[in-house]
Amino acid sequence: MSAEAAESAASGAAPRRGRRPMSxxxxxxxxxxxxxxxxxxxxxxxxxxxxxxxxxxxxxxxxxxxxxxxxxxxxCVEPVLSLSIAAFVACLRRWPAERSLEQHLVADYRADADAEPGDGELVFDVVRMSAGEPALRAIWLVVQERAEPVLAAIVAERLGRDPDDVEVRVQAAALNAALRIATEDIAAATADGDQPSEELRARLSATVRAATRGVVAGDPVGPAGPG
Missing domain, CATH: 1.10.10.60 (Homeodomain-like)
Structure with a gap:
């Protein structure tokens, strides 16, 4: 008798049958x-x-x-798309106080731990196909939308603000849009099979600069955005 069956018998419960639940x-x-x-x-x-x-x-x-x-x-495309969002969120969590976000993205942005070497290209494939496939486009946008509350929490903690502050929420939305635009731009630029290499980091950095106008840790986020 297995240990599990013995324990069930001792407790008076019927032993579980069939395959174990998937972790x-x-x-x-x-x-x-x-x-x-x-x-x-x-x-x-x-x-x-x-x-x-x-x-x-x-x-x-x-x-x-x-x-x-x-x-x-x-x-079914959602799990791979979510890896790109997770990598961006993780990078923001590692953002050091002494460095601008733009500089940090260039130096630190890397794939999610669960990603495989070809996953970046699969994300680009979905983004390219979504131009003519409304269902794929909807999923891409939903995955993006889900990230905004997480980004808002990171920005709020960074600036000592409440995640529900409208300025913080707008900043999070801008960062989210920066990731989307950078990904879509690289997908379009690599449609002929060229590899993006370091271009994704540079493009992401540029879009973040445009979205945040150079905001760094500790700078106030006002209604008109950073100066």
Whole structure:
């Protein structure tokens, strides 16, 4: 008898049967695997010609599992897109007091720990396809929108303000827009297969400079923005 079964017997509870519940970590990684496969299939065959069942088959899962985790086939792109947002948020959390945000992004921006080498290009693929696929565009914008409260909390802590202050919320929205615009610009610039290399950092830094007008830690954020 297993230790689990013995414990259940001692407590009078019936032993659990079947497979153990999937851990949150494993679920996250499996969703990422599905997301990568889905984006590749969308890129190769087009969104209309790709079904959710085909995506599930590509990673060796049942169609039932796919539809339990994703409401639509297009929504499977969300886990990979979220990695780019997570990397930006993590970079902001590491922002040192003595350095401007623009300088910090150039020096410190890096991929999320769960990202694989090709994930950046998959994000660009989704962004490119979203120009003609409203469902993909909606998901890209929703992923962006979800980041704003997190960015507001970081900005508020940095400046000693309340996250609900309208100036802080506007600053967070501007930072979010900077990330979106930089990503979309690089996606367009690399459509012919060129690799962005360090260009993403430089473009992100430039858009952040435009969004914040050079704000640094401790500078007040007023209704008219930083001076």
């Amino acid at each position: 949150e970590r494993r679920r996250t990684l499996q969703r990422l695997e599905i997301s990568r496969a889905g984006i590749r299939l969308f890129r190769e065959h087009g969104v209309a010609a790709t079904s959710g069942d085909q995506i599930a088959e590509a990673v060796g899962l049942s169609a039932r599992t796919f539809w339990r985790w994703f409401r639509t086939k297009e929504s």
